[in-house]
Amino acid sequence: MVSYRTALGRARGLGSAKHGVGHWISERVSSIALVPLIVWAVYGVLQLAAGDYGFAVHWIQNPLNATLTVLTLAISFWHMKAGLRVVVEDYIHKALTKSGLLIINLFVCGLFGALAIFSVLKVALSGGAF
Amino acid sequence: MARPMTPQAPVPWLHTEGIGSAFVDTPRAALKSGAASRTMSSGEDQMTDAPQSPNRGPRREPPVSPHLLTGGLISPPLWRWHITMLTSILHRMTGMALYVGALIAAAWAIALALGPERYMQFKGLLGSAPGKVVMFGLTLCLFYHLANGVRHLVWDTGHGLDVKSANASSVLVLAFAAAATLAIWGVAGMTGAI
Numbered sequence: 001m002v003s004y005r006t007a008l009g010r011a012r013g014l015g016s017a018k019h020g021v022g023h024w025i026s027e028r029v030s031s032i033a034l035v036p037l038i039v040w041a042v043y044g045v046l047q048l049a050a051g052d053y054g055f056a057v058h059w060i061q062n063p064l065n066a067t068l069t070v071l072t073l074a075i076s077f078w079h080m081k082a083g084l085r086v087v088v089e090d091y092i093h094k095a096l097t098k099s100g101l102l103i104i105n106l107f108v109c110g111l112f113g114a115l116a117i118f119s120v121l122k123v124a125l126s127g128g129a130f
Numbered sequence: 131m132a133r134p135m136t137p138q139a140p141v142p143w144l145h146t147e148g149i150g151s152a153f154v155d156t157p158r159a160a161l162k163s164g165a166a167s168r169t170m171s172s173g174e175d176q177m178t179d180a181p182q183s184p185n186r187g188p189r190r191e192p193p194v195s196p197h198l199l200t201g202g203l204i205s206p207p208l209w210r211w212h213i214t215m216l217t218s219i220l221h222r223m224t225g226m227a228l229y230v231g232a233l234i235a236a237a238w239a240i241a242l243a244l245g246p247e248r249y250m251q252f253k254g255l256l257g258s259a260p261g262k263v264v265m266f267g268l269t270l271c272l273f274y275h276l277a278n279g280v281r282h283l284v285w286d287t288g289h290g291l292d293v294k295s296a297n298a299s300s301v302l303v304l305a306f307a308a309a310a311t312l313a314i315w316g317v318a319g320m321t322g323a324i
Binding site: 039052069083084112113118 | 222225226228229232233235236238239240242243245246249250253256272276279280282283286314317318321322323324
């Protein structure tokens, strides 16, 4: 059977989704942001590990600590979502398995990122009272 | 392989007598713009008495590099382990380990919001012996991924991509990860964090 589709019509939609550059840049920008944030977070964890609950509440009530913690969590979970997405896309080639894993990855990062950030804000704004 | 081989054009990287007796480095000639396939097809055109049409016969599979794990279990591996291979795969593995690390960080925030009992329970879990082993491993993964991530960012600017620099930065990144982890755990020991 002769196809009447033009060569251009057949080729359309088979190429890149034109989102690659955006992904590439967001991976780099999140990496750059995480370099200082992670160094700060290690310093924060050292302080928190030595303290009790009262100290942790006091620590997170400091506006700088609260802001940087929220930023570290948000950018980390964003960066993780992008990173594991690349791993899944590289190794899983079955369409259904791949889509399933990508959705689980997105939902896990979204859910736990949101829970963590909400929890930080709750304690920072309420002073640990509940 | 069913493909006719010609004496003038052997596959340049697969010296079968070499497998098992010596390592094979990255087949540069083969990797560079399909040089191997060009050598082979031109050799076949000259040596076989098939008509000169390039489209005759069954479709030939393009040549592929041997798999990373060729050799391996029964004989010495075909590929020599390079430190750059190690640092590359470690970046992925530490990244996946840090996924768990981030979930632990989220659990910390949630425990804090749940109140003092839950928070001290969470701290007790991390402070237990298995908890400390996990946290030590995650510290190592964190500093490795951080340093190697910076190495990737430097590469993105076009610097340090030659073999000598890449080998040197591999060693540097591994050394930094080990040194920073020991230093932080040393500080943690002195400040009463562990």
